[in-house]
Amino acid sequence: MTSTDIAKQKLVSALCAIALSVGFAGGAAAAPIAPQDVKVVDDAIAASLTGSAGDVEAGKKWFKGRKAGNCLACHANDDMASESFHGEIGPPLDGVGERYTEAELRAIIVNSKAVFGDETIMPSFYRADYGNRIAKSFKDKTILSAEQVEDVVAYLRTLNQ
Amino acid sequence: MKSKERATLSGIALAALLAPGLLVGGEVQALPEGVETVEVKPTSKDHPLDEIISGWQYRSPETQALQEDDFENPAFLWVEQGEELWSTVDGAANKSCASCHDDAADTMASVGANMPKWNKALDKPVNLEQQINLCRTEQMEAEPWKWESAQLLGMTAYVKNQSRGEPVSVQTDGPMKPWFDKGKELYYTRVGQLDMACSSCHEDYYGKQIRADMLSQGQTNGFPTYRFKWQKIGSLHRRFKGCMKNIRATPYKVGSDEFLALELYTAWRGQGLPVEAPAVRQ
Numbered sequence: 001m002t003s004t005d006i007a008k009q010k011l012v013s014a015l016c017a018i019a020l021s022v023g024f025a026g027g028a029a030a031a032p033i034a035p036q037d038v039k040v041v042d043d044a045i046a047a048s049l050t051g052s053a054g055d056v057e058a059g060k061k062w063f064k065g066r067k068a069g070n071c072l073a074c075h076a077n078d079d080m081a082s083e084s085f086h087g088e089i090g091p092p093l094d095g096v097g098e099r100y101t102e103a104e105l106r107a108i109i110v111n112s113k114a115v116f117g118d119e120t121i122m123p124s125f126y127r128a129d130y131g132n133r134i135a136k137s138f139k140d141k142t143i144l145s146a147e148q149v150e151d152v153v154a155y156l157r158t159l160n161q
Numbered sequence: 162m163k164s165k166e167r168a169t170l171s172g173i174a175l176a177a178l179l180a181p182g183l184l185v186g187g188e189v190q191a192l193p194e195g196v197e198t199v200e201v202k203p204t205s206k207d208h209p210l211d212e213i214i215s216g217w218q219y220r221s222p223e224t225q226a227l228q229e230d231d232f233e234n235p236a237f238l239w240v241e242q243g244e245e246l247w248s249t250v251d252g253a254a255n256k257s258c259a260s261c262h263d264d265a266a267d268t269m270a271s272v273g274a275n276m277p278k279w280n281k282a283l284d285k286p287v288n289l290e291q292q293i294n295l296c297r298t299e300q301m302e303a304e305p306w307k308w309e310s311a312q313l314l315g316m317t318a319y320v321k322n323q324s325r326g327e328p329v330s331v332q333t334d335g336p337m338k339p340w341f342d343k344g345k346e347l348y349y350t351r352v353g354q355l356d357m358a359c360s361s362c363h364e365d366y367y368g369k370q371i372r373a374d375m376l377s378q379g380q381t382n383g384f385p386t387y388r389f390k391w392q393k394i395g396s397l398h399r400r401f402k403g404c405m406k407n408i409r410a411t412p413y414k415v416g417s418d419e420f421l422a423l424e425l426y427t428a429w430r431g432q433g434l435p436v437e438a439p440a441v442r443q
Contacts, residue, residue, distance in 0.1 A: 066372075073372040088369040121361045123354075131356050133410045138354040 032146030035128045040114040044103035049110070049126065049146035059155025062148045069109075069125065069144055069152055079159055090122060097160035105156050109149050125149060193217050193228040195325035196435040204433060209364060213434050216377040219368070220443060224389075227441040236318060236387035236439030239311065239394045243319025246312060252303025258316075261300060265323050273324030274436050277425050279336050286340055288424055289317050290396065291416065308415045314394050318385045321438035328435055329382055331428045344426025347419060353410030359427075362404075374443065379404075380431040381424065383440025394439060397424060 032050045039045070048054075062068040064083055072080060074089035086092075100108070108115050112122040125144040144152065192199065199215040217225060227233045248259040262268040277286040280295075287295065293316050294305035306313035333341040348359045362371065363379030370376075384397040391399075398415035401423060405412035413419040 070372070085370070085373040087371050089366050089371055121357060121365060123356060131352070131354060132350065133352040133405075134354050135406070135409045135411050138409045141354070143354060 035110075035126050035142050038110055038126065040107045040111050043107055043115045044101065045106040045110055046103045048150055049106070050150050052150070054147070054150030054152070054154030056151070056154045056158055058148075059151035059153070062144060062152050063155055068148065071152070074122065077159070093156065093159055095159060095161055097157045100156075102153060102157055106149065106153050109144070109152055191225065191229050193225070193437050193440065194231050194234070196437055197326065198435065201328075201433040208430070208432075209360075210378065210430070213431055214367075214378055214380070215431075215434055215437060216380050216383055216442065217437060217440060219375040219377040220441075224441055224443055227387075228437070234387070234439065234441055236385070236394050236441060239315040239318045239385070239387075240322050240439060241315075242311065243315035243317070246316055247319060252297065252301035254300065254302040256301045258296065261296075265320065269320050269323035271324055271327050273321035273438065274327035274329050275331060277331065277340075277421060277428070279332060284336075285418070286337060286421060286425060288421060289320060290398075291421075293317065293320070309396060309399060314385055314396065317396065318394060318439045321385065321436060324436045325438065326435045328433045329428055329431050331425060331432065333425070333429050337425065340422045340425050341429065343419075344422035344424070347423050348426055352405065353408035355408040357408045359404070359423075378430070379427065380434060381427050382431050382434045383437040383442070385438060386440045386442050388442045390443065 030051055033047075038049065060080075063071045063077075064080060066073075071077075071093070072083060072086055074087040076086035076088065076092040076094075078092070078094045080086070096105070104115075108122075110126040111124045112120050113124055116122065123143055126142045126146065126149050128140050128142050193215070196215075199218050201213050203210060203213055217228060227235065231237055244265075246258070247265055248257050250257045250260075258265075273289060276292070277288040278292070279285075280287045280292075290308065290313055293313065297303040298305050306316070331337075351358045351361070359379060362376050367376050367378045381397055384400070385394045386397075386400070387394045396415065398417075398420045401420050402412040402415065413423075
């Protein structure tokens with residue numbers, strides 16, 4: 001074993017220790033609900049996927065991030081006027097926090113097809129149990145994590161003019 | 162259709178006077194060099210679209226301008242290379258393309274508009290790239306060119322360019338039928354983590370902005386196409402691959418039977434549209 005290998009191994013075990021201690025220290029912070037266990041009832045998902053509320057600022061980031069939600073690819077949003085290139089595929093999301101409840105917004109993002117029907121072009125962001133020819137690096141993964149979904153929900157709730 | 166309201170053609174006589182410009186909604190609109198229209202009506206009543214529109218229509222005026230004049234069009238670097246290769250002897254048989262086909266302007270005048278074509282010997286369709294390589298291996302006894310190599314792109318662009326202005330017309334019946342059906346199935350099958358089909362973007366939302374890009378109908382009459390993003394010319398199959406990767410799907414291989422079937426089907430969706438190759442895209 002070379003010295004760099006040993007250094008790497010030390011680093012890995014140190015990181016594991018940190019991860020463990022965070023897990024224990026968190027105590028009540030349960031694992032997020034698995035995608036296959038999420039149920040859409042009456043176009044809504046009542047409970048937070050993580051058990052806690054999302055972060056508005058982070059939600060903004062996922063909303064416009066091309067590698068994350070990339071919601072802006074399809075939806076215009078006046079709140080992000082400084083961003084160039086808003087999409088025209090879906091409806092503008094201005095005032096969407098008033099049109100839908102938190103539970104409804106969560107359902108739209110998690111499983112757009114359960115709400116809009118199978119024909120919708122909008123991706124389902126928290127499903128991992130379906131799809132053809134999914135690229136290897138995305139297989140069995142959701143587009144957004146449970147935390148990211150909650151962050152986006154929190155952000156959309158602020159869009160209420 | 163969901164696409165933006167499109168000004169209808171008026172004053173055709175005047176437009177003809179002002180040729181090569183096209184009169185749209187009272188304004189003279191330029192056209193890609195070598196073609197007289199970028200929009201035709203479908204002739205088949207089974208066609209899913211009620212207007213067939215070239216991808217040129219959806220590009221910015223700056224991008225369009227590069228295709229209004231062959232001297233401006235960066236793809237012509239490759240066309241010129243193809244022209245040179247046309248009469249370059251290669252292979253054990255000591256032949257060039259010109260040895261068998263003489264002047265491409267005569268012998269290749271419509272080939273590019275009719276690909277993919279049925280190949281009896283192989284008992285399957287072949288597209289232009291594949292036909293060029295068949296000529297190389299069977300007639301010239303030369304090595305086939307690699308897909309996406311400068312040589313194959315150059316020759317494909319050169320041959321296709323001889324058909325510029327010719328309406329796309331591919332055979333879809335007879336032995337082509339199963340290939341057409343397979344291509345259609347692929348076109349409408351959702352794939353990838355984003356779970357979309359070609360139709361999700363190019364049939365349902367053409368004319369709409371998807372972030373920085375205006376979606377076109379995904380027509381194929383401009384290929385091979387120079388793309389700024391690629392900084393070079395690229396094949397149709399490379400474009401197919403790109404679209405599949407964007408929706409996080411595992412793409413089929415360039416030159417695969419799947420892409421060949423898709424090429425046939427998408428060519429039919431553009432049946433009647435004049436060949437524009439080589440086009441310029443963003």
